Amino acid sequence: MSNTEIGTTFKGEDEGSDYASPRADIIAAALLIVLASWYTFEALGFRAPGGWKTGTGLVPAAAGISLIIMALGLAYTAWRRRDAEPVSAANDKQSVDDPRRMLLLTAMIFIYLLAMGNLTFGLRGYVGDAYMVFGAFEITTILCLCAVMKVFWDGALWKIVAISVGWTTFLSITFRNVFLIPLPG
C-alpha cells in the first residue's frame, strides 16, 4: 500500500479492522469457539447461592454463549465468501511484514523481561546529593535496546550505545528520582 493510499477513506474508527481472508476468518472463528466454550463451561461450574439471577457465573456464561454465536456468524460469513478473492489480502500481509523478524523481536523482548524479573544485581549510592540506583531495569534495558537497535536499525555501535545509555539513564532518573516510582529490580 502506498503512502497516498493510507487513510484516504473512512473504513471504520479502527483502520486495521475489516474482512480478513476467508481462511483466516474461519481459523479465528474456530479459536473463538474453543475459547468461549471453555469460558462458558467454567462459568456454569461457579457457585450460585442466591439462585441463577445473582450467580457468579451468570454474566460469564451469557458472554461466553453470545461469543460462540458471534463466532459462528463469523465462520458463516467466511464460508459464504470461500470462493471469493480475499477482500484484503494486501492488508492481511501488512499486519506482519516479515514473520521471522517479528519472531526475533518477540524473543528478544521475552528474554529482556525474563532477565529483568530474575536479575538480583543492583548498585545503589549517592552521586553528589542525588540517590542513584543502577539495578536490573537499567542493565537489562541498556542491553536490550542495544541489541534491538543493532538488529533493526544497524547504526554505528557508538551511536547505539550512546542512545541506549542516555535514554535508560533519563528514564531511570525521571521515574526513580522525580516521579518517585520504583522500577523493576
Place this chain on the structure above:
Amino acid sequence: MLDAFSQVMTSPSLLLISLLAVSLGIIWGALPGLSTTMAMMLLIGLSAGMEQYTALMFILSVYTGSVFGGAISAVLLNIPGTPDSGPTMMEGRHLTMRGEGGKALGMAIASSFIGNWVGIIVLMAFIPMVLVFALEFRSWEMFLLAMVGISICGAMSSGAMPLKGWIAGWLGILVALVGMDPIYAEQRYTFGIPELMDGVNYIAVLIGLFGMTEILRVLPRMHHLPIPKDVGRVIPSMRLLGKHSVAALRSGVVGTITGAIPGAGANLASFLSYDLGKRFAKPAEKAKWGKGSYEGIICSEVANNANIGGSMLPTLTLGIPGNAPCAALIAALSLHNVVVGPTIEVDHPGLVYFIFAALLVANLFMYVAAIGLIKPSVILFSLPRGVLMPLILPICVIGAYSVRLSMFDVWVMFISGLVGLALRYYRFPIAPIVLGIILAPMADENLRRALIYFDGRSWGFVATQWVGTVLLIGLIAIFVEGVWRMIRVARAQRAPPAAP
C-alpha cells in the same frame, strides 16, 4: 468555574506540566505510527506517581496536543500522523507541493484551536443537564448503558464488519470478568494465581494492546520514512479561517456530536465533517477539494479537535468512554480513586470544572506550542523507526509495572501485546476491547442487581422503566443496523460489476 480556572492559572507547576505535555503530545502525534490512543495508554501508568490534578492536567494536555500533531506529518510527509488526519493529508499534500505547506499547517493550527473551543463550550453547556438526567439511572439502565457502549463501539470501529467489533468488545468482557466476583467474593478464572485475585490489571492490558502491539508490528518493517521538504513560514490565519466560518461551525458541531457517541472518535468526526464540507461547499470552493482546499483542512481539523470536548461528555457523566483515549482517561482517574459517572460532582466536587479549565489552558498552549514545534517535529521525522520504536519499549515496561509494582503485570502487558498482534492479523479492531474491559464490571454487577429488583415483577413493570426501555430499543437497533450493514456489504461484493 472561575475558581478552577484561577487555580490552574496561578499554579506555575500546573502551567508548566500543561505546556510540556502539550508539546509532548504534538511531537507524539506528529510521528507516524504513534497514535493519540497509544500516547494516552502509555502515560496512564506514568501518571500514577503524580498528584490527582497534576495527572489530569498532564493527560488532558497530551490528548489535546496529540490530536493536532497528526496534521503535521499529514501535510508535510503525506502520511497521517494519526488516522483522523487522513482528510487533512488529502488537501495538505497538494498545498505543500505548491509551496504552501506552512500556510496549510497554520490553518490546521487555527482550526484545531477553534475546534477545541467549540468542543469545550458544548461540554460546559451540556454537562449539567446530562448529569441531572444521569442521576435517574439505576441498575437496569446502567447495565444497558454499558452494553450500548460496548456494542456501539464495536459497530463503529469496524466499518464493513461490525461483527468483528462486537467480538472484540466481548473479548474485553471475558478479560474483565477474571478475578474476584464483587457480590459473592468467589474467584473466577484465577487458576489459583494470587495476582489474578484482583483481576487482570487492565492498564497493563491497554498498554500491551496499544504499545507493545505497535512495537511488534512496526519495528520489523524495513522501509523508512521520507524526510519532508522545506516547511516555509507557519502562519495561523484567523482571517482566512473567518472566510470559512460556516464550515468551521458545522464541523465543530459534527465533531462534538460524534465525540459524544461512545466509540465514535476523531476518525469518524474528521471524515464525516470532510464529506459534509465537500457536499455543502460553494461551487468555486468545491472545485478546489482534493487539489488543496483550505476549507477541507478546516473541516477535518475543527471536527477532530471538537471531538475531544464531545468525548468527555459520556465519559464524565455516565462513565462510558467516548472513545479509546477517554478510556485511558478513566483508567488514569481510577488510579487516583476517582470513579467517573453520574455522581462525579457529588463525590468529587469541583473536579469537572478543573477538567474544563485544564482543557482550556491546554488549548491555549496548543496554539502557542504548535507554531514553535513544527520545525523540531520535522527533524524528528528523520529518526529511523529502528531507533524510535525501541525507545518506547521501556516506557511500556514502566507503565505496566508502576501501577502495582508487579512484574506479573509486565508479563500481562507482553502477552496482551502478542494477543493484540494476533487480533490485528485477523483484522479485529482493538478499541472495543478497551470498552469491554472498562464497562464489563459495571454490566456484571448491575445486571445481577436489576434481576433481583425485577424478581417477582411482570414484564410490563420492566417496560415501564422508560429510560431502560429506550436503551434496550437502542441496543437492539445497534445490532440490527450492524447485521443489515453486513448483509448489504456481502450483497454488494457478490453483485456483478457494473458495465462501463
